[in-house]
Amino acid sequence: MATHTITTQWGEIPENADDLALVQGGAFRTFRCECGIPLPTRVAAELHATETNQCTACLGSADDEVVPGFVRRCAACAATGRRNVQLVWELAHSEAEQVITLGLVRGLVDGFTGPFRLSEVADATRMALGLPVGRLPVGPRVRDLLRELEAAGELVMLSAPDELLRGPSVVLYKDPQWQRVPEPS
Incomplete structure (x- = not known):
C-alpha cells in the first residue's frame, strides 16, 4: 500500500x-x-x-x-x-448560508448598543436559531456577513489586526470588534 x-x-x-x-x-x-x-x-x-x-x-x-x-x-x-x-463541513457551510441570513445578523446587531465582538454575534445567532455548538459553522458565516455589512457602510471595524502575516496586506483577526455606523441625522 x-x-x-x-x-x-x-x-x-x-x-x-x-x-x-x-x-x-x-x-x-x-x-x-x-x-x-x-x-x-x-x-x-x-x-x-x-x-x-x-x-x-x-x-x-x-x-x-x-x-x-x-x-x-x-x-x-x-x-x-x-x-x-x-465534505460534511462543506455541506454544513452550505446549510449555514441558507439558515444564517443577512437579515438575521443585521437584526441581532441592531440589538447591540455599543461595540460588539464577532463571538458575541455568533453566540446570539446560535441562541436565536437554537443551534447546539458545533452543529453549523456559525462563526465563519457570521464573520462573512459582518464583513458584508462593513462593506455596505453599516458597520465599522474597531479592531487592529492580531497578527501581521505578510506586512499590512495579509493580516489575522482573532475576535474582531465592530460598531454600528450611526444613522445620519
Whole structure:
C-alpha cells in the first residue's frame, strides 16, 4: 500500500507578490507526494488528494500553512486530513448560508448598543436559531456577513489586526470588534 503524504515546499516569494494568489491561489509553492506521482501545480495536488481520500484544502496534513511560517489547523476538514470530513463541513457551510441570513445578523446587531465582538454575534445567532455548538459553522458565516455589512457602510471595524502575516496586506483577526455606523441625522 502506497503512502500518500503530500508535502508543500515554498519557493521564493517576491516583495511585490499578489497576496491573494499567495494566500488562496497556491502560488509560490510546489507539491510532492511520497508515492512519486508528479504534482506540478496546486490543482494536481488537490486532484491527487481527492483520489486518495484526503482533504483538498490541507492535502491530508490537517494543517494549513497560510504563508511561510504561519500554520493553523485545517478548518475545512476539522484538522483530520480526511476528505469525508471535509465534505460534511462543506455541506454544513452550505446549510449555514441558507439558515444564517443577512437579515438575521443585521437584526441581532441592531440589538447591540455599543461595540460588539464577532463571538458575541455568533453566540446570539446560535441562541436565536437554537443551534447546539458545533452543529453549523456559525462563526465563519457570521464573520462573512459582518464583513458584508462593513462593506455596505453599516458597520465599522474597531479592531487592529492580531497578527501581521505578510506586512499590512495579509493580516489575522482573532475576535474582531465592530460598531454600528450611526444613522445620519
